[in-house]
Amino acid sequence: MNTNRQWLLAKRPHGMVGAENFEYVETPIPEPGDGEVLVRNLFFSFDPTQRGWMEDRESYLPPVQLGEPMRAGSIGQVAASNHPDYAVGDIVQTTGGWQDFVVVAPSQAVMGLTQVPDGIPPEMMMSVLGVTGLTAYFGLLDLGQPKAGETVLVSGAAGATGSVAGQIARIKGCRVVGIAGGPEKCAWLKNEAGFDEVIDYKNEDVNARIAETCPNKVDVFFDNVGGDILEAALNHINMRARVVLCGGISNYNATEPVPGPANLMNLVIMRARMEGFIVIDYMHRAEEAIGDLLNWIQNEGLIYQVDLQEGFENIPHTLQRLFTGQNLGKQLLKVADPS
Ligand SMILES: NC(=O)c1ccc[n+]([C@@H]2O[C@H](COP(=O)([O-])OP(=O)(O)OC[C@H]3O[C@@H](n4cnc5c(N)ncnc54)[C@H](OP(=O)(O)O)[C@@H]3O)[C@@H](O)[C@H]2O)c1
Structure with a gap:
């Protein structure tokens, strides 16, 4: 893969969010600078709060700007690293946005750049433990x-x-x-x-x-x-x-x-x-909750359900599933397997 597929916020929604609010583009894969990490996104999280991020109004995070990749939680794999804490191949969680590749400066990322512990499947890390x-x-x-x-x-x-x-x-x-x-x-x-x-x-x-x-x-x-x-x-x-x-x-x-x-x-x-x-x-107390x-999960029968969609082209439609109640459990979408 030598292009970076992206879904950009093209138009702020009025009423139900839909595919018409986003524009598909292909751009060059970005290069990480000093202290930065290039992550290839594998899974995207879909969250009702993304609808709020599309509005041009004050909130707990700044609005996504028109022309920017849509903000989204993600799990990905480190593809290149100029940071001592991250090695190529690491599976990491961040706010990668709707794109194949994202350059992350770990200290500046909205939700940081955290290692996914060995043995925890991405679907679990992005739902009940996410x-x-x-x-x-x-x-x-x-x-x-x-x-x-x-x-x-x-x-x-x-x-x-x-x-x-x-x-x-x-x-x-x-x-x-x-x-x-x-x-x-x-x-x-x-x-x-x-x-x-x-x-x-x-x-x-x-x-x-x-x-x-x-x-x-x-x-x-x-x-x-x-x-x-x-x-x-x-x-x-x-x-x-x-x-x-x-x-x-x-x-x-x-x-x-x-x-x-x-x-x-x-x-x-x-x-x-x-x-x-x-x-x-509460993120500083994440370890206690996890x-x-x-x-x-191991001892008290706590169960979780994941609704896993696939395909980069299906991203905008998948967001809508949250607002029509089509999702059965945590809405995720997979775009690639780890290499
Ligand atoms: N405060 C926070 O920090 C925080 C963090 C994460 C999430 N949240 C909030 O938690 C809620 C659930 O988020 P989630 O990520 O777990 O999504 P989710 O519950 O897995 O999916 C959204 C569900 O909302 C229901 N829904 C959609 N439109 C509705 C309507 N008009 N009336 C009643 N129910 C409707 C649907 O279920 P039915 O099929 O049952 O209608 C749908 O499956 C959202 O309000 C979200 O904003 C808050």
Whole structure:
């Protein structure tokens, strides 16, 4: 391979993100400078937050600029190195962007340039042990602070983050109820992931089903979705409940500002707390989370699901799968095998 295939951000989206927002180009393979590393990307991570990075607005990271390769988490292999900590052939995790090759200055990369430990498959490193697993771990445990016997409700429950959050709550001795779209995802949550109850928001009345499935009310709500589902959950919070705002995917493609829940007064009445977080603030504690998650995979039946697509040409379409609910578990795409 002697060209660098790239998908550039060509047009900021208005409404649902689609292939028309990106432009395919081929450029020369870049050369690493002093202290830099050339990485050949093998796997890309697809994350709902990428939709936010496409907007020209202030956020926790700067927006992707028009004409730049679309920012994306990746696992790749070192193809050339001018840095003593990285050797040709190393498998590394970084924010490689939608391109075959990326030059990384390790100290300046958005998420750094970390070695993938031997024996850990990329699919595991990019899901349950990656950003989404860490998001579930810190969001649920640090903000949600679940106690054995409490009821934990999770929205986006069959997804990469929600499925891990719910299973951690189960491992901590909680009663766990998941909200997800469609019978297939709900069956997986109940039969495979060990959720106590499930609510199919596409086919059931969410408000009525939360009342039915959470007879002792909701102590922790881990919310990935926002909108109507957040409002329904707030109707059922317990005294001193913790509402963890992890994300609000139901609104990411909205074309107009979306009103907040009409029942925020329930937080006052129930002396409850609602708090947002961004996982990058917890990256210095990644080792602690990865140690616990690995232990739970080996000893507590923590499972994870990966939806692996293939082909560089399918990258833009794969991002859309997150917003149509087509992904079954962590959305990844493979472009190459390690050499
Ligand atoms: N705070 C942080 O640091 C942080 C870090 C990572 C992720 N997040 C957030 O965590 C959430 C999940 O991310 P993920 O990477 O784990 O993705 P994911 O849950 O694996 O995939 C996204 C899922 O969202 C659901 N969804 C899409 N549109 C929806 C809608 N209009 N209403 C309800 N559900 C909808 C779909 O599931 P259904 O088929 O069930 O609808 C889809 O499969 C996102 O909100 C993301 O922004 C936050």
